[in-house]
Amino acid sequence: MTVHYLDQLLFIALPYVSLFTFFLMTIHRYRAQSFSYSSLSSQFLENKQHFWAVVPFHYGILVVVLGHFIAFLIPRGILLWNSQPLRLYLLEVSALACGLLTLAGLVGIVWRRYTVPKVRTITTPTDWIIYIMLLVQVISGVGIALFHPWGSSWFATSLAPYLWSVFQLSPDISSIAAMPFLVKFHIVFAFLTIGFFPFTRLVHILVIPNPYLWRKPQVVRWYRGKKSSRELSSPS
Numbered sequence: 001m002t003v004h005y006l007d008q009l010l011f012i013a014l015p016y017v018s019l020f021t022f023f024l025m026t027i028h029r030y031r032a033q034s035f036s037y038s039s040l041s042s043q044f045l046e047n048k049q050h051f052w053a054v055v056p057f058h059y060g061i062l063v064v065v066l067g068h069f070i071a072f073l074i075p076r077g078i079l080l081w082n083s084q085p086l087r088l089y090l091l092e093v094s095a096l097a098c099g100l101l102t103l104a105g106l107v108g109i110v111w112r113r114y115t116v117p118k119v120r121t122i123t124t125p126t127d128w129i130i131y132i133m134l135l136v137q138v139i140s141g142v143g144i145a146l147f148h149p150w151g152s153s154w155f156a157t158s159l160a161p162y163l164w165s166v167f168q169l170s171p172d173i174s175s176i177a178a179m180p181f182l183v184k185f186h187i188v189f190a191f192l193t194i195g196f197f198p199f200t201r202l203v204h205i206l207v208i209p210n211p212y213l214w215r216k217p218q219v220v221r222w223y224r225g226k227k228s229s230r231e232l233s234s235p236s
Contacts, residue, residue, distance in 0.1 A: 011187070014191050021195045022198055053106075054105065057108070059098075063094075095145060140189065141186055147182065158176055
């Protein structure tokens with residue numbers, strides 16, 4: 001198989017297989033197993049490491065994903081912003097900082113899952129697979145930021161047109177055929193992660209934010225004394 005045919009397989013066939021799997025299995029899982037749309041939080045099992053791992057990861061990944069999405073939607077706006085060197089440096093440094101924040105949080109999540117016995121017990125093989133995939137994806141993204149700088153500009157000029165061509169059902173890989181190996185690897189692994197997404201606990205991000213807009217606050221009371229909760233609640 002030549003490199004040309006390999007590029008066609010990875011950047012034409014794979015995106016459609018991944019997107020088809022994502023939409024089909026996400027809808028099927030929601031219809032057949034809507035109760036599984038949960039993060040299955042382990043916060044009650046251990047909270048300290050949970051906080052210092054999950055919070056950096058969520059803030060970092062939200063900014064990184066949002067940045068990719070904006071560059072995809074308005075590439076000309078990104079190029080206009082980058083026309084001033086100071087603004088370009090600010091964007092690049094901010095993106096790298098958020099990538100490192102995401103990596104630090106994700107490493108903390110994996111470390112907690114591995115070192116806390118109660119949390120490790122409820123961690124499924126699917127969880128480990130998606131954590132490894134996310135680690136590989138984040139590390140490769142940080143590597144691109146370090147070894148192939150000014151990514152915001154070449155994303156807008158090369159990757160955005162390719163992604164638009166995929167969504168318009170007329171994929172054109174000419175703009176990414178000459179990309180460095182690490183960039184191609186990052187793109188391919190992104191599509192693999194999207195395809196695996198519906199089989200993981202990550203599906204909760206599609207529905208979890210919505211109920212929080214209208215549900216009543218939950219009240220949690222802890223009884224740590226020697227007496228039982230019934231004794232504490234009975235009149236003296």
